Every structure is written in structure tokens, then in C-alpha cells.
Amino acid sequence: xxxxxxxxxxxxxxxxxxxxxxxxxxxxxxxxxxxxxxxxxxxxxxxxxxxxxxxxxxxxxxxxxxxxxxxxxxxxxxxxxxxxxxxxxxxxxxxxxxxxxxxxxxxxxxxxxxxxxxxxxxxxxxxxxxxxxxxxxxx
Amino acid sequence: xxxxxxxxxxxxxxxxxxxxxxxxxxxxxxxxxxxxxxxxxxxxxxxxxxxxxxxxxxxxxxxxxxxxxxxxxxxxxxxxxxxxxxxxxxxxxxxxxxxxxxxxxxxxxxxxxxxxxxxxxxxxxxxxxxxxxxxxxxxxxxxxxxxxxxxxxxxxxxxxxxxxxxxxxxxxxxxxxxxxxx
Numbered sequence: 001x002x003x004x005x006x007x008x009x010x011x012x013x014x015x016x017x018x019x020x021x022x023x024x025x026x027x028x029x030x031x032x033x034x035x036x037x038x039x040x041x042x043x044x045x046x047x048x049x050x051x052x053x054x055x056x057x058x059x060x061x062x063x064x065x066x067x068x069x070x071x072x073x074x075x076x077x078x079x080x081x082x083x084x085x086x087x088x089x090x091x092x093x094x095x096x097x098x099x100x101x102x103x104x105x106x107x108x109x110x111x112x113x114x115x116x117x118x119x120x121x122x123x124x125x126x127x128x129x130x131x132x133x134x135x136x137x138x139x
Numbered sequence: 140x141x142x143x144x145x146x147x148x149x150x151x152x153x154x155x156x157x158x159x160x161x162x163x164x165x166x167x168x169x170x171x172x173x174x175x176x177x178x179x180x181x182x183x184x185x186x187x188x189x190x191x192x193x194x195x196x197x198x199x200x201x202x203x204x205x206x207x208x209x210x211x212x213x214x215x216x217x218x219x220x221x222x223x224x225x226x227x228x229x230x231x232x233x234x235x236x237x238x239x240x241x242x243x244x245x246x247x248x249x250x251x252x253x254x255x256x257x258x259x260x261x262x263x264x265x266x267x268x269x270x271x272x273x274x275x276x277x278x279x280x281x282x283x284x285x286x287x288x289x290x291x292x293x294x295x296x297x298x299x300x301x302x303x304x305x306x307x308x309x310x311x312x313x314x315x316x317x318x319x320x321x
Contacts, residue, residue, distance in 0.1 A: 002243055038300040039215075039218065040222065041264065042159055042267070042300065043159070043163050043218050043219055043222050044226070045264060045265060045266075045267040046163035046267065047164070047165050047222060047223070047226065048165075048265060049166075055265065056266070058266065059262065059266030059268050062262060062263055062268040062272060062275075063268050065271055068278035068279050070275075071256075071279065072255050074259060075258040075262065076258070077262070078261075078262055080249070080251045081248055081249040081252040081253075083245075083248045085233070085241065085245060086230070086234075088245065088248045089233045089244065092244070093226055093230075094265045095261060095264055098299075099261075099264055099298055099299060099300075101298050102260070102295040102296070102297065102298025102299060103251075103257050105294045105295065106254075106291045106292065106294055106295040107254070107257075107291075109287075110287050115250075115253075118246075118250070119247070119250035119253075122243045122244075122250060123247050125240070125243055126247055129229065129232045130229055132232070133225050133229040134225065136224075136228055138224045138225065
């Protein structure tokens with residue numbers, strides 16, 4: 001199990017605002033991030049190759065949703081827990097450091113159990129890999 | 140009680156969407172097929188003024204409807220090439236992690252699945268359904284005004300592509316433990 005949280009200064013403040021029980025047992029490592037701009041995320045989304053029909057069905061349901069209450073049903077349509085590692089790598093690449101940062105803030109702000117911090121550990125670890133990638137020169 | 144999702148302006152214009160659909164390629168092979176040359180040649184053309192001029196002329200021949208948008212399309216293709224390289228690099232990092240660390244990406248997928256708002260956001264971004272995703276999230280915030288879900292959801296929304304307002308704007312106001320989550 002990952003026990004290291006790779007957090008920005010702002011996220012470390014969120015973490016320290018949690019109860020002592022939730023903070024206990026985790027190692028916090030300071031990180032700085034290279035975020036994508038919106039156009040980069042748009043390009044990545046159009047490069048993506050999700051071959052599972054669930055994703056298309058969920059996209060169709062989201063595009064035609066008219067009630068906020070539909071969100072839980074739509075969110076349950078894609079079994080991310082059953083994704084292969086390659087599919088998850090594709091997903092996190094599209095989401096980018098930026099969206100993952102939103103995920104981590106969401107989890108820290110709403111954390112009520114140890115599993116929420118465990119989720120921060122795993123997602124922040126993947127975010128670090130992608131942030132390193134974002135900083136690599138290309139053309 | 141149900142709430143209608145309030146109408147909102149689209150975050151991506153129709154012209155921009157057409158550009159994304161027509162000029163972003165899923166992989167190196169489809170780009171090479173469309174341009175009729177290897178990607179290394181396309182990159183070489185980008186790296187000189189004369190080469191870039193030649194590339195723009197070719198793109199205009201490939202799609203005469205580009206007209207004044209050819210520079211924009213060329214910028215998009217350049218970004219596409221950069222992201223194909225980044226994707227390759229990121230996949231290599233993830234796939235070459237030690238066994239224990241590689242297990243982590245599967246755990247991350249489980250956690251996204253377990254938090255329905257994160258799963259919804261993942262679907263919305265990955266499947267490029269941003270306008271409705273942003274509307275639904277805004278509607279949930281209104282529905283749950285003042286609650287934990289609304290505040291943390293607002294923070295999440297501020298980091299999504301084309302979300303209005305300042306990224307992470309609510310952070311200072313809500314740095315405190317909040318009861319309850321999805």
C-alpha cells in the first residue's frame with residue numbers, strides 16, 4: 001500500500017485541516033506541478049481510444065441528461081474498477097494533472113475515512129508521473 | 140424533488156469542435172497516413188520557416204475549407220504531435236513501474252469508481268461531454284448548497300477544462316474538515 005502523499009502546499013494545508021486520525025500514518029512529500037492548459041486536454045480527449053462500449057453509452061447518457069439526479073446512474077455506467085492498466089493509463093493521461101488535482105482537492109475536502117486518503121496517495125502518485133511527463137520537451 | 144439543469148453557453152465553439160475532430164489524430168499511424176509522410180518528416184517541416192510554409196500549403200490542399208484557419212489547424216497538429224510523444228512517455232513510465240507500484244493504477248481506478256462524482260467527471264472529460272458535465276456539477280452544487288458535496292464538488296469543477304472562474308478558487312474558504320461524502 002502506498003503511504004506517501006505527493007501534495008502541493010495548498011493541498012498540504014487541506015490535509016492538515018483533517019482530523020488527527022485521518023492524518024495518522026501518512027508521509028507527506030512536497031510537490032510542484034506542471035498543469036496542462038484546456039486545449040491540451042481537448043487534444044488528449046480527441047486522441048483517446050476507449051474501446052469499451054460502456055464509455056460511449058455513458059457519454060450518450062451524459063449528453064442527453066436533463067436532471068441533476070441522473071448523475072449517479074451515469075457515473076455507475078463505466079466500471080473503472082475493472083479497467084485494464086492500459087485503459088487506466090489512457091484515462092489518467094486524458095484527465096491530466098489538472099483534473100487529477102481537482103480529484104485530490106475533492107477527496108481532501110470531503111475525506112471522512114482512511115480509504116479517502118489512500119485514494120489521494122494513489123492518484124497523487126500517478127499525477128506526479130504525468131507532471132514529470134508534462135515537463136519533458138518535445139518538438 | 141428534481142432540478143432541471145440550467146442552460147449554459149457551450150464551452151467549445153462549433154468551429155473549434157470541428158477543428159478538433161478533423162485535425163487531431165489518435166496515433167502516429169493515422170497522422171502519417173493523412174499527411175502521406177512519416178511523423179519525423181512532419182516535425183522536421185515544423186522546425187523551419189520554409190518547411191512550415193510547405194506544411195500549411197499541403198494542409199490547405201487537404202482541406203480547402205480551412206481558409207483562414209490553416210494556422211490554427213497547424214498549431215493543433217503541432218500540439219497533437221507533442222501529446223503523442225507525451226502519451227508514449229507516460230505509458231512507458233506507468234507500464235514499467237515495479238509490480239507494487241503498477242498495482243497502484245488499478246487501485247486508483249477503483250477509487251474513481253467508488254466516488255461517483257469523480258467517476259462522472261472522468262466520463263465527462265474523457266468522452267468530451269463538458270458542457271453537460273459542468274451544468275450537472277453546477278446544478279448539484281445548487282441542490283446541495285452549503286453542504287460538503289457542494290463545496291468539494293465546486294473545487295473539483297474549478298479544475299475541469301473550460302470551467303468558468305478561477306481554478307481552485309474556493310480552496311481558502313473550505314480548508315476545514317467536512318462531514319459526509321458520496
